[in-house]
Amino acid sequence: MASAVKKRRMGLQERKEARQGFIFVSPWVIGFLVFTAVPLLFSLYASFTNYDITSRQDWIGTRNYTNMFFHDPLFWKSLHNTLYYVVFSVPLTTLGSLLLAVMLNQKIPGMKVFRTVFYLPSILSGVALYILWQMLLTPGSGLINVMIGWFGVDGPAWLVDPVWTKPAIILMKLWSVGGGMLLYLASLQNVPEQLYEASEIDGAGPIRRFWHITVPMITPVLLFELITHLIGGFQIFQEGYVMSNDMNAPGSPVNSLLFFNLHMFLKAFKVYDMGYAMAMAWFLFVVVIVLTVANMLLSKYWVHYEGGDNR
Amino acid sequence: MSTRAAASDGRYFQSRKTKQRVGKTILLLVLVGISLLLLLPLWWMIATSLKSLTEIMTYPPTWIPKAIHWENYELAWSKGHFTRYTLNTLLLAGIGVVSHILANTFIAYGFAKIKFPGRNFLFSLMLATMMIPSFVTLIPQYIMFSKFHWVGTYLPLTVPGFFGAAYQIFLIRQFFMSIPNELIEAGKIDGASHYYIWWKIMIPLAKPAVVVIAIMTFQGAWNDFLGPLIYINKESMFNLQIGLQSFKGQETTQWHYLMAGSLMAMLPVVALFFFFQRYFIEGMNISSGTKG
């Protein structure tokens, strides 16, 4: 009892420190309360209604949720598509951008130009990018299958064959890993050079040095990339729309590109079933939060903060 | 040190040097190869931007334009009202960069280096906000800004930046966490306030990360489309991305202008990256990183 009271009572210095902490995070707290909290809570409420934005908002209990789980075949299909994408694209892009950064962190003539070239694809956005990839992925004459053909293999039909549509999208995403490379490059600067020198004297080879020095030192950014890629991966949406085989059937062929958020978007803005879309959003919200919390908890075991706090 | 040992040392370094040179040559070849793969699509954009629409419509597509139409760039610039839209976009990007650097390093400092009750809870809450798809809050947020009478101004696009963006706070926090606490303790003993430590110690130390978020913010504002589209009600206040969309017609698209415009719009971001990369690569030493 006595110790609990003691614990609760902070020292003057601690209280001052805590107040400072609140001041520093207060802009975010205010921003959250003003710009995010209200829309967020509203969407939670709306998920229990038949809200359609412009004509009604009646309480319907958990019907949106039961519809979602038991009556909407596209819900499960879209969840499956998104999970497929996340499972393959998150590790691949995380690894890809790390490798790229390590390669580009060397002293070689013209490196500045190389870095810029590798960064270029991630700047490109919008229509131009999608058109480009539709051309590259053309089964017969597209550049990618032509190149696969050099190895004597018949390339797949990519965006036409429902089995290959998602790999095609992942390939396209890999093309622009240069954006993630940026962070790794920055964090590689934090690796003290002495560490390398010391290990070189110990006779450690480049691969061992990479695993035992480079990787541990950049784990904070690795964690960041992993979590943000995970979140970003779950939100994939536009690619399913614009890369679909039949422009009038988003997610085609055979709904193989109907991602979770695309299904949600179509429900919200094409048929105005906003209540249902909000229910879907909250379902995904909970799934991603669980995954992120798990990630943060596990990070204790592998993320190393040079600052001292290992949380 | 005996002479024998020195001799073997010399041989060791020599073989190491050759190894390094071979390694570097291989790396160079790999880099050139990948660069070509990355640049090929870009070349296609450039080629398209220089063709006439008639040539773009021919099949099979040509990789090298038969006749070069430089005027496409000039026409895309004037038809897309690029002068006005570039200024607008620059304004938005400039405010964005300043607000994001200030707010996000400030907030991240609180999350990374000051202990206070509820910190972990707030931080988790902040991470959670990243998971909300933007179109879930689109309508409620629009209604809210409409009640503030902000619709039709740049306020909905600029003011929220001063209150932090979760993604960047998280990023900067990760960098701050890597900066030794002793520095802060030392600063405190010298009588420095947290504000001083944040501004004079942390920001300079995390410069690579600060430059990264500056580039990211600039690029984000430069490529923003939905935000300006939803909140701006006057064509004179549109930004570049909306301007580019006008080349996309209901039935036919003016590909030459679209590509020329996209390339021109891309240039500032490329230049920014090219010239600022030294800020997050600087201090680099030959032996840092691993050898390919």
Place this chain on the structure above:
Amino acid sequence: MKTNKALSVSLATLLGASVLLSACGSNNNNGGDDNAAAANDSAQPAEASTKKVTIDFWTFWGSETRRPIIEKIIDDFNKSQDRITVKHTYYPFGDIWTKELAAVAAGNPPDVIVNDINTTAQRADKNQNTNLTEYLKKDDVKGRFFPQLWDTVIYKDEAYALPFTTDTRMMFYNKDHFKEAGLDPEKFPTTWAELEEAAAKLDKKSGDKYTRIGYSPQYAGFDWGSIAMNFDKGLNFFGPDGKPVINDKAHVDAMNYVLANAKRIGQKNLDNFKASFGSKQANPFIAGQVSIWPDATTFYTQLRDYGQNVNYGVAPIPEAEEGSGHYSVGGGFVVEIPKGAKHPDEAWEFMKYLTDKSAQTYWAEKNFDSVANQEAANDPELLKNPVYQAAVDNMKVTKLFPFPVNAPDFLNLINPNRDAAILGQVPPQEALDKAQKDVENLLQQNAK
């Protein structure tokens, strides 16, 4: 604490600067866009009498071909009277309606907007557009429009929009290819069976690769969904009682027709072919890679501009059997008053002007669109163009299919089953039975 103060001052300054700058931006009326309406707006400042009204008009016509045409019409309207000034704002296609939705929800929509014809009733059901009954009592303009277009703007027996443009699908065919294959270039096949026969003669191969495909029923211009409608004599996916009839025998027959063609050419060849033109830059018909091409009649403008060397003809869609009907599908756009618009009365005046003969004739002349106003569509000057004449004639067999209010997204359930059948994963009957079941299930869920 000095830094603290300096910081808050600088933050406040920045915030203030951004407020100021955006305020400047919003005061600036005509900058980059040399928009006639905007110029007009600033030319007549606020001193105008209180009766004067400026209304907002949103379109997606921002291209260098369409913009001057709509702005000329607006300008004419503004000059035709001195009370109402129309201010035109362009927003990109598609996104314009996301913006409108947010604006309607927040209560600050434009006064007139252009929207999709087939979803008018859906918007009426959702309270997004304005009931026009009162206005129609005053000015009965119903007679102006093609009857099937008027039907699309009706929700529960009341009108919610005025049709503006429409389109109709026909068969474009390459006469030189016909001659080359020994077919009569002046006589296009009348039935689907005859079409398939002719198509086989038009194919061209080098080795086992197709260099030309006569015809495929898988082009988006008139694919299985439309062919199914043609086969069932213009009924499509819902019966007269509103019940879904997706697995109707005629629809299965249409699928079998599609599959027979795919079997002959090889689905893989077709996919390669479709994908080569997937980026929509080159058109296979203009490139001479396809002999018969179904498309909206506005495709004429592309042929005119980029296909000068193509010797083409245009013909109605074939029919299932002799005399069953050359049914085609159409779409188009309407003008309407979003719910909550500030000046609905003035908006109505402008909408009347937009759909009146002179504006519609001008639009048709300049854009080659099929317009909704019958009198304008039959303008003798316009009819001199054979493609235009054919398009107007084709309106008689053109059907429009507004999305059912109780299942507006039913196509999302049909399309994957269609894909599965075409890919040979599921037999046609089974695929359509599944689609039927899915749509019934959707209707059941929505009825709750």
